[in-house]
Amino acid sequence: MTRGAAWTVHLSVIAAGTTGVVYGWMRYFCEPDPEAFTIQNHALEDELQAAHIVLVPLLVFACGLLWRTHVWGRIRANYQPRRRTGMVLAFALLPMVLSGYMIQAGASPFWHDLWIWMHGTTSTLWLLTYAVHQLSSPGENDATPPRFDNKV
Ligand code: HEM
Ligand code: HEM
Known part of the structure; x- marks a missing residue:
């Protein structure tokens, strides 16, 4: 993997991960300001949601x-x-x-809640696993080039 490709993946994970985690924190762990007459739990909730939606395609591209x-x-x-x-x-x-x-596409409240649960668990698992994938000490075979032909 080239340095450029590795950094494309790292930066896209940081962008999708931080916007997702901060947005989730605002949505589920912040209390709304009772004097603000708003249904938002945090004043920047909409901005974080928009940033997450705009940035996550970078992660899909990087994994591709x-x-x-x-x-x-x-x-x-x-x-x-x-x-x-x-x-x-x-x-x-x-x-x-x-x-x-x-x-965003789910119709009934049941499916909407199910997708939120699935997204929360899979994205948390993915982020933690990504960190372990990067930080695991190099195995003795890490330097060995993989033996597959490029036609796969
Ligand atoms: C979506 C799945 C995967 C992602 C996003 C991913 C991402 C990465 C990234 C960004 C690096 C750092 C590369 C660098 O700094 O040069 C890395 C290293 C590594 N990954 Fe993955 N990886 C994935 C799947 C796999 C799989 C399936 C294997 C093995 C079967 C694997 C084995 C390794 C190894 C051995 C390294 C150490 C450096 C190297 O050999 O390139 N990865 N991975
Ligand atoms: C990398 C780790 C990620 C984390 C921690 C994360 C976290 C979150 C959280 C907490 C929400 C709010 C769920 C709710 O509405 O209650 C969310 C929504 C969403 N995420 Fe992610 N996410 C991640 C990656 C991704 C990826 C890779 C995609 C797609 C390519 C994605 C697409 C979306 C979309 C479209 C929404 C819906 C926004 C909305 O309408 O509220 N996320 N994410």
């Missing part, structure tokens, strides 16, 4: 950039270093992205 060689190529090649956290990242990506968009 890695998918063919770093992710799917390594899964198919049975590549072992950091495999466990890599698999969690790969398989939690779809429900995280899908549930995020379904929060």
Whole structure:
């Protein structure tokens, strides 16, 4: 992976992660100001929501950039270093992205709440796993190039 690709992924995770976490904190852990005559829990809630919606496609793009060689190529090649956290990242990506968009598209309150729960759990799991994936000490095989051909 080039330095540019690695930093594209890191920055997109920081952008999506911080806006998501701060927005969630405002929505679920802040109390509305009783004198402000508003249904918002925090004055910047709408701005954070907008920032999250605008920035998250960068993360989808960044993961797309890695998918063919770093992710799917390594899964198919049975590549072992950091495999466990890599698999969690790969398989939690779809429900995280899908549930995020379904929060906006979901029709009934039941489905809306279900998508919010799914998005909250998958995105928290994804962020924590991403940190472990980055911070795990390099395995002795980390330096070994993966053995898969580029046609996968
Ligand atoms: C990286 C970690 C992420 C975290 C911590 C996070 C967190 C959150 C939270 C807390 C909400 C508010 C849920 C609610 O309405 O109560 C939310 C909404 C949303 N997220 Fe994420 N998210 C993350 C990644 C993503 C990704 C990758 C996508 C899609 C590509 C995405 C798309 C959305 C969308 C579209 C909403 C709906 C906004 C709304 O209408 O309120 N999120 N996210
Ligand atoms: C969506 C899934 C994944 C994402 C977003 C992801 C992201 C990343 C990023 C950004 C790095 C840092 C690269 C650098 O600084 O050069 C990295 C390193 C690494 N990842 Fe992943 N990864 C994923 C899946 C996987 C899978 C499935 C495996 C193995 C089966 C894996 C194995 C590794 C290893 C061994 C490293 C250490 C450096 C290297 O060999 O490139 N990753 N990953």
